[in-house]
Amino acid sequence: MRWTIAAVLLGFSTLAMAADVGEIKVAKGDAYLERGKERLPVKVGMPVQEADKVVTGANGTVGITFSDNSLLSVGPDSALAIDKYAFDSTTHAGQFDSTLSKGTLAVISGKMVKQSPDAMRVHTPSAIMGVRGTEFLVKVDR
Amino acid sequence: MGAVAVIAAIGLAIFLLRPTAPKETIVVLPSADGHIGTVVVQRGDTKQVLDKPYATSRSDDDKIEQLSANEVKQEFGPTLEALPARPSSFTVYFITGTDELTPESKADLQNILAALKDRPLPDVQVIGHTDTVGDLLVNDRLSAQRAETVKGFLVEIGIPAGRITTAGRGEREPIVRTPDETDEPRNRRVEINVR
Numbered sequence: 538m539r540w541t542i543a544a545v546l547l548g549f550s551t552l553a554m555a556a557d558v559g560e561i562k563v564a565k566g567d568a569y570l571e572r573g574k575e576r577l578p579v580k581v582g583m584p585v586q587e588a589d590k591v592v593t594g595a596n597g598t599v600g601i602t603f604s605d606n607s608l609l610s611v612g613p614d615s616a617l618a619i620d621k622y623a624f625d626s627t628t629h630a631g632q633f634d635s636t637l638s639k640g641t642l643a644v645i646s647g648k649m650v651k652q653s654p655d656a657m658r659v660h661t662p663s664a665i666m667g668v669r670g671t672e673f674l675v676k677v678d679r
Numbered sequence: 680m681g682a683v684a685v686i687a688a689i690g691l692a693i694f695l696l697r698p699t700a701p702k703e704t705i706v707v708l709p710s711a712d713g714h715i716g717t718v719v720v721q722r723g724d725t726k727q728v729l730d731k732p733y734a735t736s737r738s739d740d741d742k743i744e745q746l747s748a749n750e751v752k753q754e755f756g757p758t759l760e761a762l763p764a765r766p767s768s769f770t771v772y773f774i775t776g777t778d779e780l781t782p783e784s785k786a787d788l789q790n791i792l793a794a795l796k797d798r799p800l801p802d803v804q805v806i807g808h809t810d811t812v813g814d815l816l817v818n819d820r821l822s823a824q825r826a827e828t829v830k831g832f833l834v835e836i837g838i839p840a841g842r843i844t845t846a847g848r849g850e851r852e853p854i855v856r857t858p859d860e861t862d863e864p865r866n867r868r869v870e871i872n873v874r
Binding site for chain 2: 677
């Protein structure tokens with residue numbers, strides 16, 4: 538019984554922690570946010586949360602602004618997971634991990650990378666990219 | 680004979696269905712302000728450092744390739760087009776002791792508003808400041824009033840009030856450090872941060 542209550546409380550605290558970390562600013566064509574078991578059609582103004590996955594169809598593109606001013610865009614036929622996002626707006630400390638499993642991605646790094654060069658990493662099936670204050674593109678051809 | 684054909688067919692099928700490693704491409708771009716940062720690509724035990732504009736790392740090539748701006752546009756066009764507008768910051772200045780803009784800032788404001796008008800769904804942060812003339816508490820109120828005045832201009836051009844946050848920092852965050860009771864036009868300002 539006690540464990541059940543603990544598990545329920547833990548469940549609630551996990552829900553409460555799913556804070557908005559960014560916002561969809563650009564949305565075209567077929568594009569979805571996968572959040573847990575939900576599949577939400579992407580619309581401009583929709584909040585983005587840690588653990589969300591952005592999935593686009595053949596004509597879909599999505600642009601996201603994150604709370605540290607990192608900018609990301611995902612091209613057609615792509616899948617990008619927001620694995621980890623944390624940002625302290627006072628100290629500018631943070632961590633941003635994402636994984637592009639297929640398709641294309643454009644990245645403009647934000648305030649957390651200025652504060653700490655190792656704060657942002659992009660993963661692909663075969664590589665890990667460390668980012669030192671820059672703009673770059675990634676493509677995974679399957 | 681038939682068996683050989685079957686084995687050959689199975690062999691061909693296995694060959695065609697073999698898992699192929701995805702081909703990966705990473706390209707560094709020159710940023711809007713001309714600054715070039717660095718991307719470090721770690722692939723197994725090998726590490727590549729990309730620190731020149733359009734330097735390109737490919738998963739099936741050990742060497743760093745150099746693409747042209749045009750090739751990058753062809754490979755990544757729709758993705759680049761989907762990037763959100765870059766965050767930007769503006770500052771306007773005030774006549775001493777008031778929330779009235781200086782004549783120069785009145786002119787600047789028109790350009791700022793024009794630049795913000797077409798931004799889809801902007802988030803705006805408006806932060807007011809004062810110089811050190813006057814009482815700390817009075818300056819707190821004055822800085823907040825300056826921020827509210829600027830917010831009013833932004834709402835007038837159609838930015839939803841709910842997307843604008845305001846704050847007054849009083850005389851705590853001067854651009855130019857001064858002794859108390861110093862008239863300093865550069866400190867009488869409002870910062871507008873947009874993304």
